[in-house]
Amino acid sequence: MLHPNHLIIATRSSLLAIKQAEQVKNIICSLYPNCTTEISSMKTRGDRILDRSISQIGGKGLFVKELELALIDGRADLAVHSLKDVPLNLEAPLEICSILKRGDPRDAFISNNYESLRDMPSGSIVGTSSLRRESQLRARYPSLIVKPLRGNIETRLRKLDNGVFSGIILAAIGLKRIGLENRICEFLETSDFLPSPGQGALGIEIDTRRSDIKSCLAPLSCKSTTACLKAERSVSRALSGSCQIPLAAYAQIHPDNKLLLQALVSSPDGKNFIYGKQIGSITDADIMGKNMAKYLLDQGANLILKKFS
Numbered sequence: 547m548l549h550p551n552h553l554i555i556a557t558r559s560s561l562l563a564i565k566q567a568e569q570v571k572n573i574i575c576s577l578y579p580n581c582t583t584e585i586s587s588m589k590t591r592g593d594r595i596l597d598r599s600i601s602q603i604g605g606k607g608l609f610v611k612e613l614e615l616a617l618i619d620g621r622a623d624l625a626v627h628s629l630k631d632v633p634l635n636l637e638a639p640l641e642i643c644s645i646l647k648r649g650d651p652r653d654a655f656i657s658n659n660y661e662s663l664r665d666m667p668s669g670s671i672v673g674t675s676s677l678r679r680e681s682q683l684r685a686r687y688p689s690l691i692v693k694p695l696r697g698n699i700e701t702r703l704r705k706l707d708n709g710v711f712s713g714i715i716l717a718a719i720g721l722k723r724i725g726l727e728n729r730i731c732e733f734l735e736t737s738d739f740l741p742s743p744g745q746g747a748l749g750i751e752i753d754t755r756r757s758d759i760k761s762c763l764a765p766l767s768c769k770s771t772t773a774c775l776k777a778e779r780s781v782s783r784a785l786s787g788s789c790q791i792p793l794a795a796y797a798q799i800h801p802d803n804k805l806l807l808q809a810l811v812s813s814p815d816g817k818n819f820i821y822g823k824q825i826g827s828i829t830d831a832d833i834m835g836k837n838m839a840k841y842l843l844d845q846g847a848n849l850i851l852k853k854f855s
Contacts, residue, residue, distance in 0.1 A: 549578045549580065549581065549762065550574075550578055550581045550623075550758070550759070550762050551580070551581060551582070552581065552582045552583070552584070553574060553581060553582075553583050553584070553623045553624065553759075554583075554584045554585075554586050554621070554622045554623050554624075555567050555570060555571055555583060555584065555585050555586065555622065555623070555624055555625070555626060556586050556587075556588065556613040556616045556617065556621070556622035556624070556625040556626075557585060557586070557587050557588075557613070557625065557626050558587065558588065558589070558613070559587040559588060559589045560698040560699075561698065561699070561700065561724050562628075562698065562699055562720050562723055562724050563587070563626070563628075564585065564587055565723045565724055566626050566628065566723060566748055567585045567587075567626045568585065569626075569646075569723070569748070570624075570626045570646070570748065570750065570766070571583045571585060573646075573766055574763075574766075577762075577765055577766075578762065586616065586621065586622055588612050588613065588616070589612075610625070610627055610631065610632060610633070610751070613625040613627070613751070614636075614637075614640055614751065617640065617751065617752060617753045618639070618640070618753055623752070623756065623759050624750050624751065624752050624759060624763065625750070625751040625752075626748060626749075626750060626751075627748065627749050627750075627751060628720075628744070628745075628747075628748065628749075629642075629645065629743075629744030629745075629747045629748065629749040629775060629779075630717075630742045630743060630744040630745045630747075631744075632744070632749055632751070634779055634782055634783040635783070636751070638754070639753050639754045639755055640751055640752070640753060640754065641751065641752060641754050642749045642750065642751050643750055643751070643752045643759070643760045643763055643764070643767075644749070644750040644763045644764065644766045644767040645747055645748070645749050645750075645767055645768060645771050645772045645775055646747065646748045646749075646750075646766055646767070646768055646771065647768035647770075647771050648746045648747040648768070648771040648774065648775075649719040649722065649723070649746045649747070649748075650718045650719045650722060650733075650746055651718075651719070651736060651741045651745045651746035651747075651796060652717075652718045652733050652734055652735060652736060652739070652741065652746075653679060653715050653716070653717060653718060653733075653734040653739045653741065654715070654716055654717070654718035654721060654730040654731075654732070654733055654734060655713055655714075655715055655730070655731050655732040655733075655734060656703070656706060656713060656714050656715075656716060656721075656729050656730060656731055657706070657712060657713035657714075657731050658706065658707065659712060659713075660712065660713060660731065661731050661732065662731060662732040663683075663686075663687055663690070663713070663732065663734075664687075666687070666690060666712060666713060668689035668690070669689070669690075669691060670690050670691065670712040670713065671690075671691045671692075671693055671710075671711050671712050671713075672687075672690050672691065672692050672693070672711060672712065672713050672714065672715065673692075673693055673694070673695030673702065673705065673706070673710070673711040673713075673714040673715070674692060674694070674695055674714065674715040675694065675695050675696050675702075676715075676742065677790070677791065677792040677814055678740075678742055678792050678793060678794050678812075679715050679739070680692045680792070680814060680816075681792035681812040681813065681814050681815070681816045681819075682738075682739050682740070682792075682794070682812070682816065683715070683816070684814070684815055684816030684817075685812065685816030685817070685819060686738065686816075688816070693711070695711065695714055699716060699720050699721065699724060699726070702714055702716060703726070703729065713731075715734070717745055717746070718730060718733055718746075719745070719746045736796055736808075740794035740795070740796050740808055740809070740810055741794060741795075741796045742793075742794060742795075743775070743778035743779050743781065743782045743793070743794075743795040743796075744775055744778060744779065745796075747771055747774075747775055749775075750763055750766065770799045770828075773797070773799070773805060773828045773829075773831045774797035774798065774799065774805065774831070775797075776831040776832050776835070777795070777797040777805060777807045777831040777832070777834050777835045777838075778795040778796065778797050778807070778809075778835065779795075779835070780831065780832045780833075780834070780835020780836055780838075780839070781793075781795040781807070781809045781835040781836075781838045781839050781842075782795060782835075783835070784835065784836050784838075784839030784840070785811065785839050785842065785843070785847070785851065786851075790854055791811065791850075791851060791854045792811065792812045792813065792814055792850075793809070793810070793811050794808075794809060794810045794812075795807070795808070795809040795810075795835075795838070796808050796809070797831070799828065800825075803828060804825050804826065804827065804828075805825070805826055805827065805828050805830075805831060805834065806823070806824075806825050807823070807824045807825075807826070807834050807835065807838055808821070808822070808823050809821070809822050809838050809839075809842060810822070810842075811842050811847040811850050811851065812850065813850050813853075818846075818850060820842050820845045820846055820847040820850065822838050822841045822842050822845070824837065824838055824841075
C-alpha cells in the first residue's frame, strides 16, 4: 500500500465539525507521519438556513452537498461527517469508506435552572431540532412545551442562556467533542431516548475513483461500529427514513458478539409508538435492519409514515 503524501480534508465550518476533522487528521498523522494534512472548511446550505426546521428545508443532504462537490472536483481528498447527517443513499461516485469507533450515542439535557427533565414544571419550554427527540419528549413529558431549535451548538446554547428556552436537548457527543461536557445536566439513556441512526459516529466520505485514498483510510474503520451502523441505516433506508419522520434506530454489540438492534417509529405528538427489538449475528446486520423495518411496518408504522409521504 502506498502511503499518502498530502491529504485535504473537507468539513463544515462549525466548531464541532472542525474538531471532528481534526480528530481524523490526528489519526491519519499517527498512521502516516510523513503525510501532511490540510483542513478545508466550508459553510453548507443547511448551515446557512436557520429559520426553518431541517425537515422543511430539504433534509440532511443540505449539510454535505458542498463537501461532496469538493470531493468530485478534486478540491478535497476526503470529507468527515457526523453519520447521522449523511443521506442514506449516496450518489455516484461517492461512498462512505471508513466508519470510526463510535463515541457517546446518547442525547443530553442542558438547562441553567433544572437538573433533569423530571424537574421541569408543567409548561416549561424545551428546544430541539429533531422530530425524533420531540416525539419521545412529548411521550414521556406531555406537560412540557417543545419548540424548534436550529443552529450550531454555540448558537443553541446562547438561546438557552438568553432565556428563550428553559432547557434544550443536544447530542452528548457534540458537547464532549468541543469541550462543553460540563454544560450537560442529564444524560438521556438510550433505554429512554432511542438515538438517531448513526448518532455518535463519524464517517469518512471519498470519491470511489480514489482507490489510493480508500486503501490508506481503511485502518481507521471500526468493524463493530460499522456493523451497528449498517443495521441502523438499513432500518432507516427500508423505511425511507430522513429527518422528516420521527425515526430512531440503535444497535449495540453484546459480549457474546451478538448484535442487538432497537428501533421505533412514532407520531410527532408522541401518542403513537411502534417499537421493535431484535438480536442476531453481526454478519447479518443489513438483513436485520430490513427485517426490523418490515416488523415495524407490520405493527402499524405504515400508518404513521403515510402522513409524511
